[in-house]
Amino acid sequence: MVVIVGMEGSGKSSIISGLNGRGVILKNEEMHRDFKCKYVTLRTNEKKAMTFSFIEPRGVENMLTGLSIADCAIIVIDSTQGYPINNIVDSEDNIVDPASLAVSMGLKTLICCVNKMDVVGYSQTVYNQLRDGAITYFKSIGIEESNVTFVPVSAQTGDGLLDKSEEMAWYEGLTLIGQLHTLDRESRTSRRLRLVVDSTEVKGTVVLIRCRVHYGILLSGRRVVFCPGNWAVYVDKMRVGGLEVKYAWPGEAVELEVKGPVNEMMEQGCVGAAIIDDKLKVAMGIEVEILVTNSKVEVTTGLQGYLCSCHKASFPVIVSQIKESVDAATRIRNKDTPTSLKIGQIGVVSLTPLVEVVVETVSDYMSLGRIIFCKEEEEKKDVVAVGVVVDVDHTELPKLNMEQLNLGKPVRIK
Ligand SMILES: Nc1nc2c(ncn2[C@@H]2O[C@H](COP(=O)(O)OP(=O)(O)O)[C@@H](O)[C@H]2O)c(=O)[nH]1
Ligand SMILES: [Mg+2]
Incomplete structure (x- = not known):
């Protein structure tokens, strides 16, 4: 599953349609009852046929759900704007930057698609500038350069999507579909059910x-x-x-x-x-690494909230301990014991679920080990933090x- 994120108008829908140019749309369905997104399954007829499910979420809340279920994220940058670093927070100062959210939710494979290359005359200079700017920003939030692949495209003309672009002969990398074909497709089927x-x-x-x-x-x-x-x-x-x-x-x-x-x-x-x-296994305690995204709520011991993950609408938890803070750029644990975590800070936190629930660590089952921590269970969720499950305290199933x-x-x- 591939989630496609980026600013409104950057060309996400156009890219999905462009990729469909030489494939078959198998399904177009609603992913989840309360999850507003476009969900397109595409079987490519390249040499090696492959099926991809693209998710284009609408709005921030749906972007979080989209990120939580995906194996790979395509981040779309509009070539006339560059990576929108000025827009990493919303009107209420909460973090809504797709790259920060993706890396905090443990998405390892990022494809950064520089779109609308036709508008900048397919310029290699413009592309390199955008790429370098984005890399500098990505490094500051803990994304390693080797985990991001940059692909210049024009969704309007189709350049760089399915075939190598003549206009961008200077680009030596794979097309977007070629890049998607390099993803490890076996990892989910070879796993236990x-x-x-x-x-x-x-x-x-x-x-x-x-x-x-x-x-x-x-x-x-x-x-x-x-x-x-x-x-x-x-x-x-x-x-x-x-x-x-x-x-x-x-x-x-x-x-x-x-x-x-x-x-x-x-x-x-x-x-x-x-x-x-x-x-x-039912989780008795959950250890998570989270990025606090909310400008108004600090994470402290005793904070009650709801954990939302892709597989369970939400369940109540309480913060039982803040264990350590984590350096944002290096993702190394600081070996301290902070009393609270504020917006932009990353930390390792112990949570106690208040109901019986099954969660998995992100290293065992990636899509079952991502979390969204919310303050309210209401219709409009107040997101406090996003992250991954790093450890679970279990009780065993009876024989x-x-x-x-x-x-x-x-x-x-x-
Ligand atoms: N010139 C040009 N326009 C584009 C390109 N990709 C998308 N657009 C236009 O940008 C606008 C927003 O595109 P859309 O795919 O709806 O963006 P989304 O909001 O990210 O899904 C539309 O008017 C598209 O026609 C491109 O590669 N070149
Ligand atoms: Mg769209």
């Missing part, structure tokens, strides 16, 4: 579980255990986009059909794994009773 529940519905004797595959490949006819709750289900049938399938791949929204009566329903945010080869699992209906394992 992780599904996230979006909703469940009981239709007569049939239980439907709507979820999204984040890692691994889900097979029909397999058993899956969901946590919290330790719900074990047998997947009788499954559908992707209304069609019955035998396999579901990472990124796909899938509807599982499970026969049998069920009284309690699984909650949104429950995480599923393959029953035999894996254990699911599974395999006889119960053969019933072919959901059972709650005590």
Whole structure:
């Protein structure tokens, strides 16, 4: 999944349409119930066909959700403006800079697309100036030069998107589609299964579980255990986009059909794994590395808030300890014990969840280990900080009773 971010009008939508020029749009769907974004799945017909899901979020809150689920971010810069360093905060002084947010959420692969090169006459000098300016800024916020690839393009003329641009013969790098093809595509399928529940519905004797595959490949006819709750289900049938399938791949929204009566329903945010080869764990304590983005709220011990991550709308947590601050440019821990963290500061913080929840560390399952810390659970979330889960204190799942699992209906394992 590729999230495309940048200033309004920088050309994000135009770039997605331009990339579609030589491919097939497979799906155009709403990603998440409350997530306002354009979501386009594209299968390229380059030599090596590949499927990409592009997410173009609308507004800051959706940008955070978009960043939290993506493997890679394309940051679009308008060549007539350069990296908009003057616009890294919003009207309320909260940090809204896509690059700071992306790096704080552990996005390692950044493609910086310098768009509208036609407007500056495809000038190499202008491109180099913009690139150097952006690199200087990126270094100051902890993004290593080697983690960013710069690609000059014009979404209007198509230069640099799919084919090498004759106008920019001076550019020796890959086109944008070429660059996307270099992304590591295997990392999610080769992992152990992780599904996230979006909703469940009981239709007569049939239980439907709507979820999204984040890692691994889900097979029909397999058993899956969901946590919290330790719900074990047998997947009788499954559908992707209304069609019955035998396999579901990472990124796909899938509807599982499970026969049998069920009284309690699984909650949104429950995480599923393959029953035999894996254990699911409820988090007792969560250690996070966060960037404070809110100009009005300081993070102190005892602060209560809500943790939002892509897989769970939100759940209450309390800050139990501020462990260390982190240097923004080097990302090295300062070995201090600050009493609070203010806007722009990065720190390692311990959180105690006030409900049962499953989270993963960002190093184990990247998209399940990113967090958005909010003050209110209201409609308009007041974001305090964003970051990643670096450690989780777990309790183990009780031993599974395999006889119960053969019933072919959901059972709650005590
Ligand atoms: N000249 C020129 N205009 C562009 C280019 N890319 C986008 N635009 C224009 O910039 C405006 C904003 O583009 P859009 O894709 O909607 O930006 P978004 O808000 O980032 O999605 C539109 O009028 C586009 O036609 C480009 O490469 N060259
Ligand atoms: Mg747009």
